[in-house]
Amino acid sequence: MYLVISSYQILLKEIVSEFRTRYALNALIMFVVVTISMVLFSIGTESPSQDILSGTLWIVIFFSAMSGLSRTFVAEEERGTSLTLRLLTSASSVYFGKLFYNLVLILALSMFIAGSYLFIIKEFIVKSYDIFWLTIFLGSVGLASASTILAAIIAKANTKGTLFPVLAFPILLPLLLTAINATRLATEGAFFVEALQEFQILISFIIVMITASIMLFDYVWKD
Amino acid sequence: MTTLKLEAHTVAKIYNRKSIFQNVSLAVKEGMSFAITGKNGSGKSTLIKILCGVLSPSKGTIALSINGVLINYPDYYPYIGLVSPYLNMYEEFSAEENLIFIKRIRGLNSDTDERIKFLLNDFGIYEHRRKEVRNYSSGMKQRLKYCAALVHQPPILVLDEPTSNLDEYGIETVRKAMKLQKNHGALIFGTNDKDDLRFADQIFSLDKLEIGN
Structure with missing residues (x-):
């Protein structure tokens, strides 16, 4: 019960703090607007395949996540509040609080990106919306689960900004490839059962990442 | 009053292969005011963080017992x-x-x-x-x-440079809190300020690795 209460308090603190400081939010929104505009301009009058458009959607989601999700731990280190947090609650509470915050942030971001992408890129046509939105949801959860532990690791490093996408890319590659494939199936109008294998991979990825993170986080958090 | 005992046994901290301090052993009991002194860079703040459970020692052990119950290191944050x-x-x-x-x-x-x-x-x-x-x-x-x-x-109040940045009123309030803490549990503080050191029952020097009064 204590774990739930303290994790919830950290989540709440992160949300209020983000709305007051706009540490990640403004940069993220600008990033999304710029990247979707660039995709739109580069397409021009061409008609790229659904494979390519599915790939570019996840490129936008991946890099937006990379620019925002690391902030949760980096901000604590930069502001010198990580010691305060260590003195207030257990490592598990901090991990789950930050994980849920990243989850809220990436889910909102992915929904916004996917909605804007569907609206702006007319060539991107989704035929199976159930597969599409479930892929966006599971892909976002996967991104949050991997990014949270990576953010905790890189927050201790000197080169925080550049290290995050470099470290995250090999870990997130299986997730991204599977998500791109599932998105392609959604554009082809596949039946839900045809995408089950992709969903199984995404769910397995999430379970493995969260389990490994719970085991690792104590060591990362306490130096 | 709570029965408490915080002990450090042969604690050492090594950063980037450089030893900050070695072989630190001390014990703090309830009702005690315990000061840690040492020149700049001797590791006062590092030792304080280790005692609080927010930094792991490279060698040695820390043990906190409250009312006879041994608290799992480093989960000392409630105390x-x-x-x-x-x-x-x-x-x-x-x-x-x-x-x-x-x-x-x-x-x-x-x-x-x-x-x-x-x-x-x-x-x-x-x-x-x-x-x-x-x-x-x-x-x-x-x-x-x-x-x-x-x-x-908290049964244990730990202060690193207790009176730094404070004006006269602030120093007075802090010293009142330090006195109160001795009756409520234990007080540990790291300082080189002679006025602050008057509050200590025991003084541990990180330079000499010995306890004095």
Whole structure:
């Protein structure tokens, strides 16, 4: 019960703090607007395949996540509040609080990106919306689960900004490839059962990442 | 009064293959005021963080027992209040919001609201409780750190440079809190200030690795 209460308090603190400081939010929104505009301009009058458009959607989601999700731990280190947090609650509470915050942030971001992408890129046509939105949801959860532990690791490093996408890319590659494939199936109008294998991979990825993170986080958090 | 004992056995800390200190052994019991001294860079703040369970020792062990129950290291956070220059409050929140966040995350009951009010008053920042901490002076921030460390009435109060950044009123309030803490549990502080050292029952020198009175 204590774990739930303290994790919830950290989540709440992160949300209020983000709305007051706009540490990640403004940069993220600008990033999304710029990247979707660039995709739109580069397409021009061409008609790229659904494979390519599915790939570019996840490129936008991946890099937006990379620019925002690391902030949760980096901000604590930069502001010198990580010691305060260590003195207030257990490592598990901090991990789950930050994980849920990243989850809220990436889910909102992915929904916004996917909605804007569907609206702006007319060539991107989704035929199976159930597969599409479930892929966006599971892909976002996967991104949050991997990014949270990576953010905790890189927050201790000197080169925080550049290290995050470099470290995250090999870990997130299986997730991204599977998500791109599932998105392609959604554009082809596949039946839900045809995408089950992709969903199984995404769910397995999430379970493995969260389990490994719970085991690792104590060591990362306490130096 | 709580029966408590905090012990360090042959503790060492190594950073980047460089030894900060080695073979530190000490024991702090309830009702005791224990000072840690040492020249700059001797590792006073590092030892304090290790004793609080926020930094792991490279060698040796730390043991905290409360009423005969051994507390699992490093989960000492419910029993320790720390004031340190390395500790910052959330600047985008007001003093009151910071303390309410601490109350909630620690799972403290509603009686704590009265204690928060008392502490803010005692440390002279009650009138500024609704101002964002980013607008505070360094002395006011130091006072707020004391309020944060004392909200849960910790059996062990740990102070790193207790009177730094404080004016006369602040120093007086801190010294009152130090005296009170001795009756309530134990006090550990790291300093080289001779006036502060008068409050110590035992003084541990990190330079000589020995305990004096």
